[in-house]
Amino acid sequence: MEEELLKIKQEIGEAVESVENKKQLADVKVAFLGKAGKLTAVLKGMRDVPNEDRPRIGALVNEVRALVEEKIFQKEEELNQQELAEKLKCEKVDITMPSVGIKKGALHPVTSMTDRLMDICVNLGFSIIEGPEIESDYYNFEAVNTPKSHPARDMQDSFYFTDNILLRTQTTAVQARAMETLKPPFKIVVPGKTYRNDSDATHSPMFNQLEGLVVDENVSMADLKIMLSVMMKRLFGQDTLIRFRPSYFPFTEPSIEVDVSCPQCHGQGCKLCKNSGYLELLGAGVVNPKVLDFNGIDSKKYKGFAFGFGIDRASMLFTGNTDMRSLFKNDIRFLKQSR
Amino acid sequence: MKVTYNWLKEHVNIALSPEELAAKMTKSGFEVEEIAYQNQHLHHVVVGKILKIEKHPQADRLVVCQVDIGDKTTQIITAATNVFEGAVVPVSLPGADLVNGVKIQPTKMRGVESNGMFCSGQELGIDENYFEGAGVDGILILPGDMKIGQPIEKALMLDDVVFDVYITPNRPDCLSVVGLAREIAAMLGESVKKINLNYPIDIYSKETVHDFVEVENATENCSRYCMGAVKDVKIERSPLWMRARLNAVGIKPIDTIVDITNYVLVEMGQPLHAFDRSLIDGGKIIVRQAESGEKLEALNGQSYTLDEKDIVIADSKKPMVLAGIIGGTNSCINSQTKTVVIESAVFDLKSIRTSSRKYGIRTDSSARNEKGINLASAEDGLLRALCLISKLGCGKIVRGVIDKARGENGWRNLTSSVRKINDILGVEIAAKDISRILASLSIENRVVGDKIECKIPPYREDIENDNDLAEEVIRLYGYDVYDNTDNVLFKNSPITESIPNKRYNLERTCRNLLVNEGFYEIMTFTFGGKDFVKKLMLTDQRANPIKISNPLGENFAYMRTTMATSILQTAAYNLSVGNKQMRLFECGKVYLSEQEKLSTLPCEPNMLAMFVCEEGFDFFNFKNVIEKLLAGVGEISVERSSEPYLHPGISADIFVNGQKVGHFGKLHPMVVKNYELPANSYYGQVCTLELSQMPEKKIVLKQVSKFPNVERDLAVVVDEDVQVGQMLEAIKSACGKLYFDASLFDVYRNQSLGESKKSLAFNIILSDENKTLTDEEIAKVMAKVLKSLQYRFGAVLR
Incomplete structure (x- = not known):
């Protein structure tokens, strides 16, 4: 056994x-x-x-x-x-075969840029506010130091409904509305559609603007510089530089144009920036004390600065798009690229 | 505004090259938009003299010329017929690159060498107004005394550099050569040269200006009116140097008197007007408001009927000039003119602006007058004109000038402080630098401690407060001071809270969701033609869009009252370019008003519109999208819609929390036809403004029952018209407390069920928090459900 x-x-x-x-x-x-x-x-x-x-x-x-x-x-x-x-x-599939299901669409390039800018501004403590596109002459011009006889306004530039109601020509129109209702200190940013009576390859009768306004006791041109510098770096990359040039707007004093180093060549000079290395992108300045006082904010106590620029133009710079009209044509073949 | 390098140099010492000067001006607030070298196309063009002309041996229409070009003689062949031996002509030599694109090289014409070309006026970029003979069809024949061999740019005074400078609207004082020279002097630390305003008068003559003309200033809208008189006037071509200046800045030279008035306009910024004294009835100038209905034949060939808002310069019988804008034909200078009176005035800029816009007349004068002219400028302008007339020898100046002024604007006092200026700028600029910069701008100032007491020159009406002074300081101190600022952002400013914008946030969520659902976002013009009212069969308020009074055209005149017009047009465009399947959406506003003529601002609700045309896409696919879109907002329900542009049977109004917020469905067959869209096209919209105003959806989480759920299926046959939504509601209420969920899982249609009948299969889930349900209890509930369906919908158990 x-x-x-x-x-x-x-x-x-x-x-x-x-x-x-x-x-x-x-x-x-x-x-x-x-x-x-x-x-x-x-x-x-x-x-x-x-x-x-x-x-x-x-x-x-x-x-x-x-x-x-x-x-x-x-x-x-x-x-x-x-x-x-x-x-x-x-058991093996061809992994290069297309996916099944609904394919992703895309945001409009201008909205993508708006969202980007809003994120940047909100992070810096700005509140997003808006105003009407059909606006009174009062808010669009008068309340921002551009009275009727002012040379800075020209009947030819605006679309009017009546003598006193027009399509706003600038998001600056919302500045006065904000000053009437908000108590300083405040920071607001206003994105929105604006309208001017001209139309060609670089001008659209409808375009998108962004307006920023900061009102507080101790803000200066230097804060404006640092803040815009931060914003432009976040938008176009850390190596972005900005520079100021004197200019004129009725609602700011001093007024400046802000050039941004060319996002394509980083200041080296290329076709986009016409070899200057810089692109003119923003208008800005210290809020004219007349505007503060006119809208009920004591200019002896408070100061402010404001900036504005074309979102469409920023989007075009960002994407290398050269024709503004393509933005409002909405050809799906064009829009698909930003998927 | 155009100014030239040489003209500026006449008023201020400039050691910089044109490029350096332009860069400096741009940095200081006077952007040079263009620098044009007059001689850009005149290199290698010289004055030559034709010594000998011979026939070309091979060609009848050509001649061979021997030309003296100063340092040598060269051979040139020409087909021109107006050349002759001894003629002095412009000769373009090898290397020349003419304005018409012709590049000169040595060449052989029919075997004979030719080393250049004779030029016409056109080829040099000039016309008859500029230089006699430049307009002829042929070679420009130059005066015989011109120095042979000299560059043509010197001979014809085409050697200046023209700057096109953008003058911001706050600086009308810089709309002149003198004004800019003043600024350049401040930039360079130079001072402006004193301009010559002197002229000799006939000391033996007893005549004064009052013997020629009197002036009555009868309107508040003219703050200064100066006038001088000139007799024995010679109306002729002005000298080349003056023509050269005018030509360079784009003004056509005409004759001595006109050229001088234009010259003073550019140089001093003061518009002038010259009258033929003999055409002034009664010898008296009256500055007054126009009478309604008065007519003026203007120098532009048009006739204008004036009203009380216009200012005119009249004599006792007639208006002669629309003041500050345009002269009339009834009193202008002509070849017979012997005695001239010259006006130099300051008018109310608003009046000028209004009249100029009203009649659509824009002249160099009006452009200048509507921006505002300083009172002092009127007298200086007149004196400068008289000085130039005397210099050109084209008339005898009569003693004295008439000066009718209302008020005066002198130097103003303004007190600021070093601290305030530096607080605005956020940098530390020393008091002495501030003082120096202000002084360089002719702002007399005195620093007392922190205070700066300033005297502002009369022409700087734009300087009113600390900010204005701060700008003057920083633009000349240099904005590059900020290039290296390493301050902390908002160093002296507290944190502000970003208040969420509910509408923006909601739209952003919706946009991202739709993108994931395959939609493309579009952005369209908010105005268009009015045809959409008919195409969309609108009858309510939306049929009356607000109209723009000065649109780009009738097709851009009406503000949209519905998003449908924009998105359907975009869809049609995409179809036309071959994009067949599409899902589109747009976030935007519509503009609604009950007023025919706006007196208050209209409503501008924010909308989200969607469009789909895609194979296999139907109402329920769309409903799914709507549900996903709105699930986060509140309780969704639908009701049959009566939107005129939707298919009446395949469309729904959308309700959230019982409030109507939009609609969606298949487009009406007429609408797809009107827009040339495929039949299977869907449109939907929700009002994001209303949605964003709803209270935030509250989510309460209950614990699920520990006891198992019970599932039962129930199939019933009902009439085709019965709505599933209502049946599900009935099932829910019949189940009472035991209800957990109910859903439709099958719809079946067959002849055997009967005419217009459908079989619906429901899956019902029951649950009890406290116990496992018994068969008996389940049967009881299911019977109650069936009974309810039978009673309310005539359902028959299948």
């Missing part, structure tokens, strides 16, 4: 070794552990084992059985692994 057990111990190894598939493994299992199997047959002989030998033989039986079961289990695992590997080898 002992001999037979030892023989089984040896045979199971060989038997499992030669197995190639699950069917053969099942046969091996039956051959050893089945009702008529070798191990079962041996176990039947336990009755004849003398008492004194039983503990030893019993232990041996258990050992052999465990070995047989272990060997079979191991093989089974091995075969499972093989089978899975085979299967995975066959």
Whole structure:
């Protein structure tokens, strides 16, 4: 009996070794552990084992059985692994085939730019406010130091509905509205559509402007410089530089034009910036104290600065778009590019 | 404004090159938009003399000329017929690049060498007004005494550099050579040269200006009126140097008197007007408001009917000039003129502006007058003109000038402080630098401690407060002081809280969602033609769009009352260029008013509009988009819509929290036809303004029941007209407290169900918080549901 057990111990190894598939493994299992199997047959002989030998033989039986079961289990695992590997080898897709489902659309380039600018301004503590596009002459001109006879305004530039109601020519119109209702200190930014009566490759009768206004006790031209510098760096990259040039707007004094280093050539000079290295992008300045006083803010106590620029133009610089008209044509083939 | 380098140099010492000067001016607030070299196309063109002319051996129409060009003689072949031996002509030599694009090189013409070309006036860029003979069809024949071999730019005084300078509206005092020279002097630390206003008069003559003319200033709108008289006037061509100046700044030279008035306009910024004395009835000039209906034949050939708002210069019988704008034909200088009286005046700029706009007349005079002229300038301008007349010898100046002034504007006092100026600028500029800069601008000042006491010159009406002074200081101190500022942002200013803009935020969320749903955002003009009213079959308030009174054209005249017009036009455009499938949206405003003529501002609600035309897209795809769009806002429900432009059976009004916020659906067949869109086109809109004003959606999370849910399916047959939404509501209420969810999962139509019948299969989920539901309880609820559906909708269990 002992001999037979030892023989089984040896045979199971060989038997499992030669197995190639699950069917053969099942046969091996039956051959050893089945009702008529070798191990079962041996176990039947336990009755004849003398008492004194039983503990030893019993232990041996258990050992052999465990070995047989272990060997079979191991093989089974091995075969499972093989089978899975085979299967995975066959299951394969062409990963370059197109995706299924609704394809993404795109935001309009001007809105993308607006969103970008709003994020920058909101992070700096600005509140986004808006005003009407059809505006009174009072807010659009008069309240921002541009009375009727002022040379800075020209009937030809505005679209009028009546003598006193027009399509706003500048988001500056919202400055006076804000000053009437907000209590300083405040920082506001006004994005929106504006309108002027001219139309060519670089002028659209409708365009988008952004106006910023800061009113507080101790703000200066230097704050304006640092703030615009931060904004332009966030917009066009950390190496962006800005510079001031004197200019004139009725609502600011001193007034400046702000040039931004060309985002394409970084100031080296290229076609976009006409070799100057800089692009004229913003108008800005210290709020004219007349405007503050006119709108009920004490200019002896408060100062302010303001800036404004064309969102469309910023978007064009950002994307290398050279024709303003393409922005309002809305050809899907054009819009698709900003997906 | 155009000025020339040499003209400026006449008034201030300039050691800078034209480019350096332009850069300096731009940095100081006078942007030089263009620098033009008059001689740009005159290099290698010289004065030559034709010594000999021979026939070309090979060509009948050509002649071979030997030409003296100063240092040598050269051979030139020409086809010109007005040349002759001894003629002095402009000769372009190899290397010349003429204004018409012709580049000169040595060449052979029919085998004979030619080393240049004779030039016509046109080829030199000049005309008959500028130089006698320049207008003839042929070669420009120059005066015989011209120095041979000298560059033509010298001979014809075409060697100046012209700056086109942008003068900001606050600086009308710089709309002249003298004004700019004053600024340049401040920039360079120079001082302006004194301009010559002197002229000799006949000390033996007893005649004074009053023997020739009297002036009555009868209107408040003329603050100064000066007049001088000149007799024995010679109307002739003015000298080349004067023509050269005028020509350079784009003014056509005409004759001595006209040229002098124009010269003074450019040099001093003072418009003048010259009258033929003999045409002034009664010898008296009256400055007055026009009478309504008065007529004036103007020098531009037009006739104008005037009103009381216009200022005229009249005599006892007739208006002669629309003051400050344009002269009349009835009193102007002509070839017979012997005695001239010259006006130099200051008119109310608003009146000039209004009249100029009203009649659409824009002259050099009006452009200058409407920006405001300083009182002092009137007298100086007149004296300068008289001085030039005397210098040119084209008349005898009569003693004295008439000067009718109302009030005066002298030097003004303004006290500021070093601290205030530096606080505005945010930099530290020393008191002595501030003082120096202001002084360079002729602002007399005295620094006392922190105070600066200033005297502002009369021509600087723009300087009124600390900010104005700060600007003067910084623009001359140099804005590059900010280039290296490393201050902390908002160093002395507290943090301000950014108040969220609900509408912007809501729109932004919607925009991003729609982009993920495959939509492209568009941005369209908010105005257009009026045809959309018919095309969209609008009848309500939206049928009366607000009209722009001065539009770009009738097709850009009406403010949109609905987003549909913009988005459908864009869709049609895209279809026309071959983009067949599309999902579009736009965020924008519509403009609504009940007033025919606006007296108050209209309503401008913000809208979000969507358009889809896509194979397989239907109402329920659209409904899904709407649900995703609005789920975050509130409770959504729909009702059949009666929007005129939507398909009556396949469209819905959208309600959020019971409030109507928009509509969507298939476009009406007539509308798709009107816009030439495919039949399967869908449009929808929501009012983002209203949505953003709704209270924020509150989300309350309840614990789910520990006991298992129970699912039951129920299929019933109902009439085609029965609405699923109402059935789901009925199921919900029949389930009562046990309701967890109910949904439609199948719709089946078949003849066997009967005519106009449909079978609807619902999945109903029941749940109880406290126990597992028994079969009995479930059966009871399901029976109640069925009964409710039978009772309310005539449903039959299938």
